[in-house]
Amino acid sequence: MAKSALLKSSLAKKYWMALTGLFLCLFLIGHLIGNLQLLATGENAALNFNKYALFMTTNPAVKLLSYLTYFSILFHAVDGIVLTVQNKKARPVGYVKNSASSNTVWASRNMAVLGTLILVFIVTHMVNFWAVMHFDENMPLQKVEIEVGGMKQELYLTTDGGYMPVAQVEQGNVEIKHRKDFYDANAHVKLKEGYKDLYKVTVDFFKHEKWGLLATILYVFAMFVLAFHLYHGFSSAFQSLGLNNPKYNSLIKNFGKAFSVVVPLLFASIPVFIHFILK
Amino acid sequence: MASKYINITLKIWRQKDAKSKGQIETYKLDNVSTSSSFLEMLDQLNEQLVGERKEPVAFDHDCREGICGMCSLYINGRAHGPDTKITTCQLHMRSFKDGDTIYVEPWRSKAFPVIKDLIVDRTAFDRIQQAGGFVSVNTSGRTMDANAIPVAKFDADRSFEAAACIGCGACVASCKNGSAMLFVGAKVSQYALLPQGKVEATQRVLNMVRQMDEEGFGNCTNTGACEVECPKGISLENIARMNREYLVASIK
Numbered sequence: 001m002a003k004s005a006l007l008k009s010s011l012a013k014k015y016w017m018a019l020t021g022l023f024l025c026l027f028l029i030g031h032l033i034g035n036l037q038l039l040a041t042g043e044n045a046a047l048n049f050n051k052y053a054l055f056m057t058t059n060p061a062v063k064l065l066s067y068l069t070y071f072s073i074l075f076h077a078v079d080g081i082v083l084t085v086q087n088k089k090a091r092p093v094g095y096v097k098n099s100a101s102s103n104t105v106w107a108s109r110n111m112a113v114l115g116t117l118i119l120v121f122i123v124t125h126m127v128n129f130w131a132v133m134h135f136d137e138n139m140p141l142q143k144v145e146i147e148v149g150g151m152k153q154e155l156y157l158t159t160d161g162g163y164m165p166v167a168q169v170e171q172g173n174v175e176i177k178h179r180k181d182f183y184d185a186n187a188h189v190k191l192k193e194g195y196k197d198l199y200k201v202t203v204d205f206f207k208h209e210k211w212g213l214l215a216t217i218l219y220v221f222a223m224f225v226l227a228f229h230l231y232h233g234f235s236s237a238f239q240s241l242g243l244n245n246p247k248y249n250s251l252i253k254n255f256g257k258a259f260s261v262v263v264p265l266l267f268a269s270i271p272v273f274i275h276f277i278l279k
Numbered sequence: 280m281a282s283k284y285i286n287i288t289l290k291i292w293r294q295k296d297a298k299s300k301g302q303i304e305t306y307k308l309d310n311v312s313t314s315s316s317f318l319e320m321l322d323q324l325n326e327q328l329v330g331e332r333k334e335p336v337a338f339d340h341d342c343r344e345g346i347c348g349m350c351s352l353y354i355n356g357r358a359h360g361p362d363t364k365i366t367t368c369q370l371h372m373r374s375f376k377d378g379d380t381i382y383v384e385p386w387r388s389k390a391f392p393v394i395k396d397l398i399v400d401r402t403a404f405d406r407i408q409q410a411g412g413f414v415s416v417n418t419s420g421r422t423m424d425a426n427a428i429p430v431a432k433f434d435a436d437r438s439f440e441a442a443a444c445i446g447c448g449a450c451v452a453s454c455k456n457g458s459a460m461l462f463v464g465a466k467v468s469q470y471a472l473l474p475q476g477k478v479e480a481t482q483r484v485l486n487m488v489r490q491m492d493e494e495g496f497g498n499c500t501n502t503g504a505c506e507v508e509c510p511k512g513i514s515l516e517n518i519a520r521m522n523r524e525y526l527v528a529s530i531k
Contacts, residue, residue, distance in 0.1 A: 009489070009492055010460075011488055011521075011522055011526075013498060083498050083500070086497060087455070087500070090456055091389065091455075093387055096292075096384060097356040098353075099357050100356075100455060102357060103504040103508055104507075108502040111500060235501075236500070240499075242524075244515065
């Protein structure tokens with residue numbers, strides 16, 4: 001009895017919806033803090049961001065959290081679809097005249113539509129950045145240009161704080177394996193490791209001549225959608241978990257409203273900054 | 280306030296029986312006193328229909344003073360009509376203007392099938408109640424005085440507020456998901472808050488929620504429509520309390 005109650009019942013579905021939703025809110029905070037580094041300018045902005053990207057793709061604890069995040073997104077989406085289908089079935093014949101706006105707010109009635117749009121955004125977002133970082137054969141490595149004795153030289157930055165001359169790779173003395181490791185072409189020994197240049201990928205994406213503006217606009221639109229989803233979702237999660245206490249209700253509601261405005265706004269500021277302000 | 284007389288157009292759902300397909304029918308009704316209640320207006324319409332040798336509109340009603348929970352009706356897109364914290368019998372025609380078109384539909388829910396016209400079968404609520412909405416008491420004549428057990432005033436008040444639910448089903452009708460959680464939340468809460476109800480609290484919430492799901496009601500998405508439309512002002516707090524009770528009960 002108790003077991004099925006925690007998995008199949010209407011309330012259990014709501015608990016999982018709330019728990020995964022709140023976990024994803026935590027993810028948003030972490031993701032935002034990391035990405036705000038893209039607002040930094042100056043010499044080390046790119047390197048710092050790429051170091052952060054390397055950490056986020058290799059650290060085992062982060063990996064565990066990322067798997068939990070993928071799971072939460074999928075579970076939240078599937079659970080949401082199941083709930084929506086059940087809820088549609090609960091009213092097979094609708095009203096001829098229904099005045100929903102007189103007792104509910106728009107966001108609360110459209111969580112499924114908003115959620116679907118967010119899922120589409122997440123998939124495209126992961127194709128554009130996550131998949132490129134993880135699988136793209138043409139993922140660029142971070143390079144710098146320095147002048148040595150009046151001669152310009154291009155160097156790859158390496159994780160040991162050193163360099164690898166681009167010329168060495170071009171001449172065939174050094175080859176790149178695993179899309180990031182520098183190997184001695186003859187001895188087949190790993191010499192150094194480069195930084196995948198996610199900073200460049202991101203900046204190029206939003207500064208793209210043809211569709212950089214469109215990408216920026218769509219990203220900002222997605223953040224609007226996220227804002228409305230969070231506007232209802234954040235405090236709703238607490239209610240679903242039974243955390244309703246007159247003492248704290250206004251605090252939860254107001255925090256949720258602030259969260260739903262501030263987090264998407266800061267996210268949206270990143271592509272806007274890159275497209276319009278960054279030189 | 281002196282009463283006026285208004286002429287209205289009614290668009291009412293007519294359905295012969297549970298199996299028939301229904302449709303909206305239009306009726307003109309003149310000289311409706313603004314002092315009459317909505318149900319009296321329907322009585323007036325039915326007199327007119329009977330005079331025309333037509334089938335009168337079937338609708339539920341009983342006490343006509345807002346406490347029995349029999350009257351229902353989805354009026355102009357809202358449960359119990361435009362005002363809040365009232366039942367349809369407490370809605371008066373002064374809420375409408377001369378020349379208004381008023382839509383009148385039955386509650387719409389898979390768990391509340393239409394029996395005829397505006398009457399729906401709300402026995403799903405009875406079955407939920409029977410699944411656990413009670414306190415088992417030995418009624419052999421040696422029952423203890425309920426007041427012998429001290430109850431904190433705060434809890435007693437919350438319990439009483441939850442118990443004010445008349446089971447009319449406006450929550451289900453208003454909810455975009457056809458969810459019955461405000462009703463079940465209120466019924467769970469009214470007992471859970473009292474020491475007499477705590478004894479069977481675990482089984483009660485598990486059984487009532489199971490029955491609610493079996494009846495085919497939807498899932499709550501916290502839109503809050505039910506709380507706005509509830510004629511008795513039952514708070515969403517009760518749904519949260521049910522969620523808490525159920526969570527604790529299901530891991531016990």
